[in-house]
Amino acid sequence: MSRLSEVLPKRIDPGFLISVALLTAAGMAMVYSTTSGTPLAGHWGKQLIFVLSGITAAVVLVTVDYRLLLKSSPAIFLFSLLLLVYLPVFGTRIAGAKSWIKLPGGFSLQPSEFVKISTALLIAWILENDDRTFLSRKTGLLILAAVGVPVALILLQPDLGVALTYVPLAVTGLFLGGLRLRWWVLSAVLAVVFVGSSWFFLKEYQKDRIRTFLDPDLAARGAGYQVRQARIAIGSGRIFGKGFKKGTQSRLGFLPVRHTDFVFAALAEEQGFVGVAGIVGLYGLFLSRGFAIARDARDRGGSILVLLIVIDIVVQALVNIAMNVGILPTTGITLPFISYGGSSMLACWAMAGLCLSVSYRRFVNV
Amino acid sequence: MGAAIDLSAREDRKPLLVRIDLIAAISWGAFILILAVYWVHQVLRGDEFHRQAENNRQRSIPVTAPRGFIVDRNGVPLAENEPSFSLLLYRREASDVESSLQFVSSVTGTLLEDLRRRILRSGDGRDYLPVILEENLSVDEAAAIEAHALEHPEFVIQISERRIYKGGPIAAHLLGHLGEANPDQVQARNGRVRPGEWIGQKGVEAVYQDLLAGVSGARTFIIDSFGREVAELDRQEPLSGNTLILTIDSRLQKIAEAYFEGRVGSAVALDPKSGEILAFVSAPAYDPNLFAQRVSKDDWDAILNNEDKPLNNRLLQNVYSPGSVWKAFVAYAILMHGISPSERIPCGGGATFYGRFFRCHSHHSTVDLPTALQVSCDTYFYQMGRRLGIDVLAETADLFGFGRPTGIDAGGEKSGLVPSPKWSLAVRKHPWYPGETISVSIGQGPLLVSPLQVARALSALANSDGALPTPHVFHMAENVRTRERFLYRPPVKEQVPFDPGVREAIVEGLFRVVSRPGGTAYAVHVPGLDMCGKTGTVQVVGQKDPKKMGHLPEKLQDHAWFAGFAPKDDPRVVVVVFVENGGHGSKAAAPLAAKLMKAYLRGFPETEETHVSVTAQTEEAAPPAGSTEE
Incomplete structure (x- = not known):
């Protein structure tokens, strides 16, 4: 027995790891169930490759000291921004957005998913250097800039869905740093004004999404079709679901993008409320173990890094689950660890690896 | 290990820890909210969504039953189906x-x-x-x-x-055609017909729609979101429509249609005893296959703009003056009102009534009734008509079924018009002119009849018991599976009363028309066939003196009638031929009538011809086979 095999169980948070592993396994099962026997049947094998690369990335990040990463975060951040700058010019256009870099072997990467990691590192580093109870103006602006620059670049692609996943980073960072109440009130007012006026800048398809969100039955067969079919899929699963690979809504194609954005509806159809509660429970376990890691973290930077990551992932999961059932408008947000998609899977596991790295180094004398 | 924890570092993290707890509380709230929404969808409203999902994937479509074939009395197909x-x-x-x-x-x-x-x-x-x-x-x-x-x-x-319709325009007006059911038809048929379903729109296709259509089945299957069938769940087989066997004899039909090549008009042959229609022609015809699909605009325009109006069913929907054909029925009125058939009237080329000279088409000497029919003397009938009066003529017309539908089962027919003083006051708003009685007595004036009405009326003269049959084309229907047959059920019989000797006197006159020299249709007589009949010629324009008019353009030429039956002693077939602008009845209409009667009573020459030509081919084919043996 090596020393590592004795130490790891004590230092790696088992609850956190189990939640991530089970969510990933459930995702693999759902990708298989929704694509086997269809032209997308090959996706299951690809997903396996994504998961394995994600786990590899996580293992590497556990072994690297996160404090080193925090210290070099400005450099990492700037380097990752280069990828985003590269995209609007040279990126491959997929589904109307230049957000992909083509890789050999038929794979493609979405840098915006990885920039999220460097952004989280940068915000954690900024807040580690300003540990006052309430946020200074300078630190607040730095955090806004850390999020604002990549978001602006992502909106240029344009990919509203991924850009929105950056919002929790900013909000969490400002909140943990101690933004004063008056600023929250002001931002809330500004947010309302912004959301209200943004209607005039939205593309027609984005407006449609909001319209159909507000009244899915209005356009039951038009733009509201996806939302309506997803709700039918979810509801028709009832308590125990229709069974693995037996979801009629997903297998017969009524459910749109059933292996990516709407994979949760497919799961709800096949596994019922029991399955829904199970997955939501796993995200709950992920959240609670993540917060425990944050509380026990050895330093402020590690704690904030874990919080940023955990909250970002959980918010993304909740938004996706809410979007599936139609209580939030449809945006291209994936379900972390579950949706089919290489970049998302890789980024999620890398972030989980960072959390485990913090957990692994929670004792000062490591 | 635990002892090494830097407690002071934890102390200044207190605000951070409070904030973490706050975020955790908000997050748990969001978790519970989400689960509640899913609970509502999956548990509370689960059955409702489940039904919607089932409706999504299951589709039930009606399966139209194969439409029954239409065949003639010998089983020759007239309307079939093809994939x-x-x-x-x-x-x-x-x-x-x-x-x-x-x-x-x-x-x-x-x-x-x-x-x-x-x-x-x-x-x-x-x-x-x-x-x-x-x-x-x-x-x-x-x-x-x-x-x-x-x-x-x-x-x-x-x-x-x-x-x-493999025969193309053969019997087009009788068969009718199909078309998509319009909203009115769907409503009128009250659930038995779906919107857009193809149903009979005219002719027997429409009259016997329910019999031909059968009963639709249904198929329930699973579809994907593209509406494509994935698997079948349930199937209810449709019940095929019945085969409709018509009274038509297509051999007779073809002879008649061939005659109308290039002519406009109509013809009917029927069995006077049963009323079974043997041939049913309206010319020009159209190809009902055009309607078996959505009609193209060009085809539609060509039919609508044809000035001969091919869609008109001239046999029942066009009404004309009967002309001299009418004299056969005036003869009935004469004899039934105590006038002797041997009473003679001088012709003199016409006579003056009410201050106006009514011309006869020829200059006859003195004529009795049979002779008046034979030579179609107008003066005789002018005189008799005046003596009888318009009311008696109208009564007679009514007895023979004029002025009302014949009851044929082949679509809407016109009633025609039997004029009377009462009608004149009610419709024309002026009194009946006595001179009109004179015109009506030779089949001119406001009197209007359809060719089919003439055929029915003549049947009453042909039948020894004076029975007035209901013309029909329904022979029987046969259930395709059980072979069960539904026969024609005749309605209550109408009869024209005859005093002794009356019918015989009229028939003698009609016999002389065709079969005695001097008869207006003697040219077409067939020895031994004993044909009886009456020609008719209806003026399209008033001609003061036909000899001075010279040759008239086709559209202004006279309409030609011929109505007859054969054989004289036991009539088995009644034929009426009407050729628009055909000229004289004896030349334009009688030849076809004679041809039809001969074919029906003596057998069909062209079946023999076909037989002969087939034999000839076999003989021609034989030598090469023989030569290989050598």
Whole structure:
């Protein structure tokens, strides 16, 4: 027995790891169930490759000291921004957005998913250097800039869905740093004004999404079709679901993008409320173990890094689950660890690896 | 290890820890909210959504029953079905609709813009619903498209049955045609017909719609979101429609139609005893196959703009003056009112009534009734008509069924008009002119009859008991599976009363018309056939002196009538022929009547001819076979 095999169980948070592993396994099962026997049947094998690369990335990040990463975060951040700058010019256009870099072997990467990691590192580093109870103006602006620059670049692609996943980073960072109440009130007012006026800048398809969100039955067969079919899929699963690979809504194609954005509806159809509660429970376990890691973290930077990551992932999961059932408008947000998609899977596991790295180094004398 | 924890570092993290707890509390709230929403959907409203999901994937479509064939009395098919291929486009499946259309255009030769128009005309932005791109594809075209199914998954070939009338325009007006049920028809048939279903629109196709249509079945199957069938769940077989066996004899029908090549008019042959119609012609005809698909605008215009109006059923829907044919019925009135058939009237080329000279077409000496019929003397009938008066003539017309529908089972017929003083006051708002009685007594004036009415009325003279039959084309119907047959059930019999000797006197006159020298139709007589009949010629324009008019344009020439039956002693067939602008009845109409009666009573010459030609071919084919033996 090596020393590592004795130490790891004590230092790696088992609850956190189990939640991530089970969510990933459930995702693999759902990708298989929704694509086997269809032209997308090959996706299951690809997903396996994504998961394995994600786990590899996580293992590497556990072994690297996160404090080193925090210290070099400005450099990492700037380097990752280069990828985003590269995209609007040279990126491959997929589904109307230049957000992909083509890789050999038929794979493609979405840098915006990885920039999220460097952004989280940068915000954690900024807040580690300003540990006052309430946020200074300078630190607040730095955090806004850390999020604002990549978001602006992502909106240029344009990919509203991924850009929105950056919002929790900013909000969490400002909140943990101690933004004063008056600023929250002001931002809330500004947010309302912004959301209200943004209607005039939205593309027609984005407006449609909001319209159909507000009244899915209005356009039951038009733009509201996806939302309506997803709700039918979810509801028709009832308590125990229709069974693995037996979801009629997903297998017969009524459910749109059933292996990516709407994979949760497919799961709800096949596994019922029991399955829904199970997955939501796993995200709950992920959240609670993540917060425990944050509380026990050895330093402020590690704690904030874990919080940023955990909250970002959980918010993304909740938004996706809410979007599936139609209580939030449809945006291209994936379900972390579950949706089919290489970049998302890789980024999620890398972030989980960072959390485990913090957990692994929670004792000062490591 | 634990002892090494830097407690002071933890102390200044207190605000951070409070904030963490706050975030955790908000997060748990969000978790519970989400679970509650899913609880509502899956547990509280689960059954409702489950039903919707089932409705989504299950589709039930009616399966139209094979329509019953229509055959003639000898089983010769008149209307059948054949498979028809339609091409459906699922736009959602197409990577590029434009290139899909180009592919179809290259196979079928349909112009690209026509295909684009069909998509537009489908008027449906819902791209998951199929568009019918082509109908009635040939087998080759359907196969060519099927062969590219892998590159073009957006196409589906649908097989259905369509009506085909192999004889083309043969008996078109009798058979009628199919068309999509319009909203009024759907409502009138109260659930038995679906909107857009093809139903009989005219002729026997319409009259016997329920009998021919059968009972629709239903198929329930699972579909995917493109509406494509994935698997079948349930199937209820349709019940085929009955075979409709008509009284028509297509051999007789063909002789009659051949005669009308290039002529306008109508003809009918019927069995006077039963009222069974043996031949039913209205010319010009149209090809009912044109209606078996959506009629193209050009074809439709060609039919509508044809000034001979091919859609008119001239046998029952056009009414004309009966002309001299009418004299056969005036003869009945004469004899039934105590006037002797041997009473003689001097002709003198016409006579003056009420200050006006009424001309006879010829200058006869003195004529009795049979002779008056034989030579069609107008003066005789002028005189008799005046003596009888218009009321007696109208009564007689009514007895023979004029002025009301004959009751034929082949679609809407016109009643014609039997004029009377009462009618004149009520409709024309002026009194009856006595001079009109004189005109009516030779079948002119306001009196209007359809050729079919004449055939029915003549049957009462042909039948020894004076029975007035109801003309019909329904012979029997046969259930395709059980072979059970439904026979024609005649309605209550009408009868024309005859005093002794009356019928015989009239028949003698009609016999002389065809079979005695001097009769107006003697030219067409067939020795031994004992044909009886009456010619009629109806003026289209008033001609003061025909000899001075010279040759008239076709549209102004006289209409030609011939109504007759044979054989004299036991009539088995009544024939009425009417040729519009044909000229004299004896020349334009009588020859066909004679031909039909001869064919019906003596057998069909052209069946023998076909037989002979087949034998001739076999004989010709024989020598080579023999030569190989050598």
